[in-house]
Amino acid sequence: MDSKHIIDQMSRDHACLGQLLRAIDKGRWWNADHPSQLAIELILEEALQIHASVSMIAKLLNHMDVEKPLSVEAPLRL
Secondary structure, eight states: OOHHHHHHHHHHHHHHHHHHHHHHTTTGGGTSSSOOSSOHHHHHHHHHHHHHHHHHHHHHHHTSOOSSOOOOOOOOOO
16 A cells, blocks of 8 residues: 555545534534434544544654644543
């Protein structure tokens, strides 16, 4: 596997995450008229996993020759 394949996969994942964020409608999906069956703690756990992965990729890229340093804010906590 080469870097093009990795970047292509990250682009597909980015598009998918964008679709997921639009689908949840700014969080209303778990407390609106039709609440989700998932507990918020499960969603937070997965969101923290995404954050950890993005943070690690940013950290790795900061060691490479990128245009500007990347930073990722601290994750949310319940």
